[in-house]
Amino acid sequence: MLVNNAGILRPGDIGSVSLADWNAIMQVNLTGYLSCAQAFGRDMLARGSGALVHIASIAATHAQAFSGAYSASKAGVVMLSRQITFEWGPRGVRSNAVSPGLVRTPMSEAFYQAPGVLERREAVVPLRRIGTPADIADVVLFLASDRARYVTGQEIVIDGGFAHTLMSHVPRPGFG
Numbered sequence: 394m395l396v397n398n399a400g401i402l403r404p405g406d407i408g409s410v411s412l413a414d415w416n417a418i419m420q421v422n423l424t425g426y427l428s429c430a431q432a433f434g435r436d437m438l439a440r441g442s443g444a445l446v447h448i449a450s451i452a453a454t455h456a457q458a459f460s461g462a463y464s465a466s467k468a469g470v471v472m473l474s475r476q477i478t479f480e481w482g483p484r485g486v487r488s489n490a491v492s493p494g495l496v497r498t499p500m501s502e503a504f505y506q507a508p509g510v511l512e513r514r515e516a517v518v519p520l521r522r523i524g525t526p527a528d529i530a531d532v533v534l535f536l537a538s539d540r541a542r543y544v545t546g547q548e549i550v551i552d553g554g555f556a557h558t559l560m561s562h563v564p565r566p567g568f569g
Contacts, residue, residue, distance in 0.1 A: 395443075402460065433445070444536065445488040450493060496529060519554030528551060532549055
């Protein structure tokens with residue numbers, strides 16, 4: 394099995410992101426995944442079995458301010474996973490993507506140092522807590538295991554229900 398898990402973030406909107414920052418983000422967040430998939434995939438294809446799990450992000454399908462290059466790179470990860478499913482599935486290799494939501498990691502820790510951010514973020518997640526790396530690891534372990542032997546080409550969102558709160562942001566006069 395291979396767990397493709399890498400990511401860098403350089404804040405900036407699409408209109409002003411430098412080509413150097415764009416290329417750096419794509420190199421780590423997408424091209425690195427391809428390189429690892431190819432390197433590990435050779436043995437999997439030769440054996441006729443294997444599992445790849447690619448860590449993407451809910452930013453892959455939900456645009457986020459000042460994260461244009463990051464979001465685009467993680468969308469690429471989801472499509473890379475699907476492409477591998479299509480091409481390598483007939484040869485016994487499974488490929489899935491995991492898209493974490495709000496998870497407290499070393500990369501996101503700086504956000505949580507600002508006063509009130511933790512509480513505001515927890516308030517918008519239906520489970521009322523921020524995810525942990527263990528929450529993600531449990532799903533990755535399932536996807537890499539034989540228990541997921543008929544699961545391929547999927548993107549599993551692990552966000553405590555956050556992605557399903559979109560309509561809660563739409564004003565509805567006269568409703569609660």
